Amino acid sequence: MIHTQLIPLAHPLPxxxxxxGGGTTLYSxxxxxxxxxxxxxxxxxxxxxxxxxxxxxxxxxxxxxEGSRNTVYDVxxxxxxxxxxxxxxxxxxxxxxxxxxxxxxxxxxxxLHRATVLNALVDEARTIxxxxxxxxxxxxxxxxxxxxxxGADAVLLLTEANSTVYLDGGGFDAYxxxxxxxxxxxVRRDLEAAGGFPxxxxxxxxxxxxxxxxxxxxxxxxxxxxPADAVRLRTYLRxxxxxxxxxxxxxxxxxxDPTAFALALVYDxxxxxxxxxxxxxxxxxxxxxxxxxxxxxxxxVAAEEGLAAVDLGAGLxxxxxxxxxxxxxxxxxxxxxxxxxxxxxxxxxNAAEAVRLSVNLDSxxxxxx
Numbered sequence: 001m002i003h004t005q006l007i008p009l010a011h012p013l014p015x016x017x018x019x020x021g022g023g024t025t026l027y028s029x030x031x032x033x034x035x036x037x038x039x040x041x042x043x044x045x046x047x048x049x050x051x052x053x054x055x056x057x058x059x060x061x062x063x064x065x066e067g068s069r070n071t072v073y074d075v076x077x078x079x080x081x082x083x084x085x086x087x088x089x090x091x092x093x094x095x096x097x098x099x100x101x102x103x104x105x106x107x108x109x110x111x112l113h114r115a116t117v118l119n120a121l122v123d124e125a126r127t128i129x130x131x132x133x134x135x136x137x138x139x140x141x142x143x144x145x146x147x148x149x150x151g152a153d154a155v156l157l158l159t160e161a162n163s164t165v166y167l168d169g170g171g172f173d174a175y176x177x178x179x180x181x182x183x184x185x186x187v188r189r190d191l192e193a194a195g196g197f198p199x200x201x202x203x204x205x206x207x208x209x210x211x212x213x214x215x216x217x218x219x220x221x222x223x224x225x226x227p228a229d230a231v232r233l234r235t236y237l238r239x240x241x242x243x244x245x246x247x248x249x250x251x252x253x254x255x256x257d258p259t260a261f262a263l264a265l266v267y268d269x270x271x272x273x274x275x276x277x278x279x280x281x282x283x284x285x286x287x288x289x290x291x292x293x294x295x296x297x298x299x300x301v302a303a304e305e306g307l308a309a310v311d312l313g314a315g316l317x318x319x320x321x322x323x324x325x326x327x328x329x330x331x332x333x334x335x336x337x338x339x340x341x342x343x344x345x346x347x348x349x350n351a352a353e354a355v356r357l358s359v360n361l362d363s364x365x366x367x368x369x
Contacts, residue, residue: 001051002116004124009034009043009060017047020055020105026244026267026311027099033060035243040064041097046124048117056113057106059121062093063128073097075134075334078157079341080349092128094135094146099272100314100330101162102138104146115148122149126335133335137162137314143331150335155346158353158361160330163312163320165299172300179324186322191296193288194252198297201255203247203263209256210237213249216261216277223280233275237263240274250297252289260289264298264310271302272311295323317357329359 007013013030022030022045030045037043041062048057067089068074075091095102104121108114126133135146137160147154167175176184191197203210214234221228241247244265251258259279265272276294278286298310312320317327354361 002056002120003049003051004120005047005049006061006124006128007045007047009037009045013045016055017045017058020058020107022058022060023095023105024103025096025099025101026265026270026272027096027101028060028103028105029243029267030060031245032099032243032267033062033097035239036098040066040069041093043097044125044128046121048120048124056108057104057117057121059104059118059125060095061125061128062097063090063131064093064097065090067091068093068097070098072100073136075132075136078134078136078159078332079155079334079336080345090129090131092125092131092133094122094125094133095138096136100137100160101311102136102330103142115145118145118149122146130337132337132339134332135334136332137330138332140329140331143333146333150333153338153341154333154335155341155343156350157332157334157346158329158350158357158359159332160314161317161327161357161359162314162330163317163325163327165295165302165310165312165323165325167299167303167307167309171303172296175299175303175324183322183324187291187296190288190291194292197300198250198252198260198262198289198292199255200248200250200297200301203241203249205238205241207241209249210234212256212258213237213251213261213263213275213277216258216279217275218277220276220278237275240265244272248298248301250293250301252292260286260293262293262298266307269308270311271298271307271309273298273313291319291323295320295325299324329357 041064043062046059050056071077095104106117108117147156211234214230217233218228218230244267246266248264251261253259262276263274302310312325321327
């Protein structure tokens with residue numbers, strides 16, 4: 001017998017729930033979601049206990065009455081015309097609400113018990129509101145589990161690819177040794193163009209350099225046609241720092257006026273790249289500084305610290321794959337809350353995404369490129 005409880009994330013949690021945690025990734029952790037709580041959402045923790053009162057599972061749930069300002073995390077946008085409602089409609093997001101690597105935490109005996117716990121968590125979360133529900137950007141096994149727990153009306157979408165450099169011991173030389181010879185030459189070329197590895201160091205939430213980094217990040221986003229506000233990005237950077245165990249920055253040039261920077265966060269033995277800012281030349285080049293702050297500096301520091309992996313995030317899978325990252329598909333489970341969805345449109349959308357992401361839908365967990 002499983003008993004569930006819904007606790008607002010803003011409230012103090014029981015000690016056993018706090019120690020159990022919220023999910024398996026930085027972006028589904030309690031600390032990360034506390035840091036971002038109150039921003040256009042009401043966040044809760046769904047807790048499942050067995051008959052002895054032992055915590056068996058937790059799942060974060062975020063009610064967003066006006067949807068998400070981030071289209072990457074807007075359920076309606078992801079359904080891409082297959083659902084006849086407008087973007088920015090009310091929705092309930094399960095697990096993470098940003099970051100594009102979702103997860104939840106279950107401690108159960110065997111697949112049947114695991115399914116029972118997950119079903120209870122999802123059923124309790126759905127009592128929050130009768131709105132479309134999304135578990136976005138999870139590995140396929142987790143997304144499939146959630147889809148089954150949501151019921152027959154749920155759909156499974158292929159939504160992105162995430163890139164991770166896994167470290168098997170050794171330093172930066174061990175990382176490059178695992179690359180094909182041509183890729184090793186590319187690493188040397190990039191580092192020579194950039195003038196070597198980037199600088200690196202710890203970052204605090206009140207670090208004065210955050211203002212300059214936010215300006216550079218805004219410049220980069222505007223270059224790629226995205227709206228950007230440096231003041232908002234500075235607040236975002238500070239919130240990211242507060243949401244992790246610790247933060248590390250990588251930069252070229254002066255720390256307070258860099259030509260390139262990246263913010264990375266340490267959580268659960270992984271270094272998570274969060275935001276990059278770049279200064280481009282007249283031809284759009286970065287003189288090797290982009291791979292320097294995104295990949296090479298973080299990999300060197302993570303290897304020196306004995307971390308297990310560097311998560312490079314979603315997008316640019318080909319670029320990251322050529323620099324030693326493993327690219328894995330990310331899937332989303334969506335329950336349209338009684339609204340009709342055309343299965344043909346879902347199938348067409350997944351097929352188009354498979355082409356874009358180089359995913360074989362017959363064996364779709366790993367990105368092939």
